[in-house]
Amino acid sequence: MDALEPAYSTPVMLLIALGAVVILLTLIMVVRLHAFVALVLVSLVTALVAGIPIGDIPDVMLQFFGSTLGSVALLVALGVMLGRVLEVTGGAQVLADTLIGRFGEKRAPLALGVAALIFGFPIFFDAGLVVFLPIIMTVARRFGGSVLLYALPAAGAFAAMHAIVPPHPGPVAAADSLEASIGLTLLTGLGVALVSWFVGVYLLSRFLGARIHVPVSDLLFGEIKDDKEADGASRPPAFAVVLSLLLLPMLLISLNTVVDTLLTAGTIDEAWWTDTFLLIGQTPVALLISLLATFALLGSRVGSRNDLQQLVDDALGPICSIILITGAGGMFGGVLRTSGIGESLTGALGDVGIPLLLQAFLIAAALRVAQGSATVALTTAAGLVAAGAGGLSELQLVALVFAIAGGSTVLSHVNDSGFWLVSRFFGMDEKTTLKTWTVMETTLGTMMFVCSAVIWTIG
Template sequence: MDIMEPAYGTAYLLTVAAVAVAVLLVLIMKVRLHPFLALVLVSMVTAVAAGIPLADVPDTLLAGFGGTLGSVALLVALGVMLGRLLEKTGGAQVLANTLIARFGEKRAPLALGIAALIFGFPIFFDAGLVIFLPIIFSVARQFGGSVLLYALPTAGAFAAMHAIVPPHPGPVAAADLMGGDIGLTLIVGVPVAVVAWFVGAYLVGTRLGRRIVTSPAAMFGDASDGDDRIAADPPKFVAVLGLLLFPLILICLNTGISTLQTSGTVPEDAAWADALVLLGQTPVALLLTVLLSLVVLAPGRFSMQRATALMDDALGPICAIILITGAGGMFGGVLRASGIGTSLTESLSGLGFSLIVQAFLIATALRVAQGSATVALTTTAGLVSAQVAAQELDDFHVALLVFAIAAGSTVLSHVNDSGFWLVGRFFGMDVKTTLKTWTVLETTLGLAVFLLAALLWVVF
C-alpha cells in the first residue's frame, strides 16, 4: 500500500486521527455497535476526511484489511487447529501439569512467561500466542480465577521478544538502517527483554490478572464436554513438547539459513537452502505441525473424520476474531496511507532532545498515530540514521537506540493496532477492559525497555 503525500497539515491529520479514535470508542463502548462494523465505518469516513482521493478509498480499505488478514488468518486458523487437537487429547493438560510440577501452582504465570520467552525467540508474537492458547486455558481451568493472570504475562513475553530481539524483523531492520551490528543487538537485547518483561509485563500482568476476570470464548471446548475416551489416554509429555518444538526448529532453520545467505556464507541460489527457508516460513511450519500432530495424536484416539470435526469446532469461534483483527488493520492502514506518519516525523525531527530520547518520542508518536509497531520502528530508525552516522556511534549505542525505538513502538497499543483486537478477543475482553489491561501492559513494558536502554546509554 503506497503512502500518499499528505493532503493536509500535521495538525489537521492529527485532529482527524484523534476524532476517529474517539468516535470509534463511542460507537463500540456506548452505542454497542459491533466492532467490525464500527471499524469499517470509521475507516471509510477517516479515509475521506484525511484527503485520500475518493476513487482510491476502496483500494486503501482493502489493502489494510487484506494485508492484516494475510498475516493473521493463516496463523490463527492453523494455530487453533493444533490447539484443539492438543486440548482434546489431553496434551495441553499434560504440558501444563509438567510446568506446574516444576514451578509450583503459585508460579504458574511465571512458568508460562518463561516458556513464552524461550519460544518467542524465533516465533512472531501472534503465532506464538496462538500456539500457547490451549496451555493458557488449561492452566486457568485447572486453578480457576481469571485467565488473564496467565495470559497477560505470556502475551507480554512474546511481545517483548518480538519487539526487541533479532531475528524478529523490526529490530533487524532498525539495526540495519542505523548501521548497527545485529549480533550485538541480539546479545544485549536478550537480557534487556527478559528484565523489561519481568518488571513491565510479569509484575504488572499478574497484578491486573488478579483484579480483572473475563469470560473467553470456548474456542478449544471444555475438557469435560463429552470426549472422555480421548482424554483418558493423553499423549506423553515428550510427544507434546516435540510438537511445540517442531515449528520452532523449522523457523530457526529459516532464520539461520537466511542470515547465512545474506552474509554470503551460503549461496543465495542453493536449492537445499531455499527449500529449508520455505519450510521455515511461519505458516508453512504451522501447517506441517498440524499434519504431524495428526500422525502423532490420532492413532488409537480418533479417526480422521473425528479430527476434521474437532478442527471445524475450533474454527467457528475465531471467525469474529479474524474479521475484527482485519478491520483493525484496515483502520491503521488508512491512517498510514493518509501520510500522517510523514507529517509527524517531519515535525518531530527537529526536537532538541538527546538522540535516544528523541528516537523514543518519535517512535511513540508514530505508534499512537498509526498503530503499526513495525512501521513506527522502521520509520524512526530511518529518520535518525543520519544523526547516528554524524555522531559516529559505536555498535553498542546503536543497539541501545534500537531498543529505545522498539520501546516507543510498543507503548500505548489501542484501537488502531490489530494486535489490540487479537489479544482482546482471544481472552474475552471488551474494548474498555483491553484498554485497562493490554494497553497498560504494553505501555509499562515499553517504558521498562526505554528506561533500561537510557540507563545503559548514560552509564556507558
C-alpha cells in the first residue's frame, strides 16, 4: 500500500513516531515482553493512532510482514543451513585459518572486513551476512574477546557496499532519479565505500570491541568444540573447495546483474539463456544452488543422509525466532511508512532552504529514522531532491547520490529489519545493539556524507 496523506500536522506525526519507538523499547527492555509480541502490538497501536483506516490496518500489517519475510526467510534459512554444514565439516575453520595465515592474528578483523567488501559487491546485505556468519563465529571463537571485533567490520562492509555501490538497487535508483552516471557512481563509490568503511566501521569496531564485551553466541552453530570433539571428518575439506562454495552464489548473482544490464542497454536480446541466467542469479535461487553443491561436496563428511538431514533440521530451529522478529520489524517500519510520517518530515525539511547537499542528507536521514528501510529512504529522497539538481556537474550529481546514501544509512533502530537481524545473529540485546550497531551505522553514514562533501567541492 502507498503512503497515505498524513492525518495530522507534522509535529503531531513526529510525536506519534517518537512515542511508538519509546513504547516499543520500554516494552522490550523494561517490561521484558518478547520482541515479536511487542513489535506486533506497537505496530497495531501506531496504525490506529496515526490515522490509518481501521479496515486497512490488517492488510497493511500483513503486507509488510509478508514482504519482509519473503526477502529474509529464504535467505536466512538457506544461508544458515549452508553455514552449519561448513562449520561442522571444518570448512569454516579452513577459511578462517587461511585468512589468519595471510593477514596475521592481529589483522583478523581487517581480513574479515576486506573479504566482506569483496563479497558485498554483488550480494545484498542480509544474504552476505548470513553466508559470512560461520566464518565470523569461527574466527571469534578462535581468538576470543568480544564478537564485535569481528562482526562489525564484516557487517559494516556489507552495509557500505549495499548503500553506495551499484548494482545494489538503492544507489542505482538514486542515480537514475538524479540522472547521474551509473558508471561514475560505481567507480567513485568503490573508493567512498572503502574510506567510509575504514573510518566509520573498522576503527570504531576496535573502540567498541575493546569496551563492550559480547560473547560468541551458540544459538546458530552450537557449542564450541575442540579438535578432538569436532564433528565431521578428521581431515577438513580443501580450501579451494570451501572458497568455491562461497564464491558460487557471488558468481551466479553477478551473472544475473551483467545479463540484466546488457538487456536493459539493448546490447543483447532476450532469449532462453538470458532468462536462465536471470533465474539462477536471483539471490534465493543462487543460495539454493550453493547449498545443494555443499551437500554434494561436503555432505558425506557429516555422515549418513539421515545425519545430514538431522543437522540441517537442527540448524533451522533456532532461526525461527530471528525470522519472525525480523518480519515484525519490517511490519513496524511499514506501518510508519504508510501513515505518512516520512512525508511529513521531508516536507518540513524541504522548506528550510538549506544547501542542496545537506538537504539531501537530512531528508534521507529523516526518512530512514521514520520508516526504517534504507533502500526506501535512498530512492524516495533522490526523487524529492531531483528537482533541484539541474545544472550540476556529473561529479556533483554522484556526490548527491552519496549524500543521500549516507543519510539513508544513519540511525538504524527498532523499525529496521536489519537491526533485528544483527541483534539476533550476534546474540545482542536491544540496548547493546543500539550502543553498537546503531552507532556504527551512524558513523558509517556520516563518513559517506563527508566523502560526498569532498567530491562536491572537487566537482
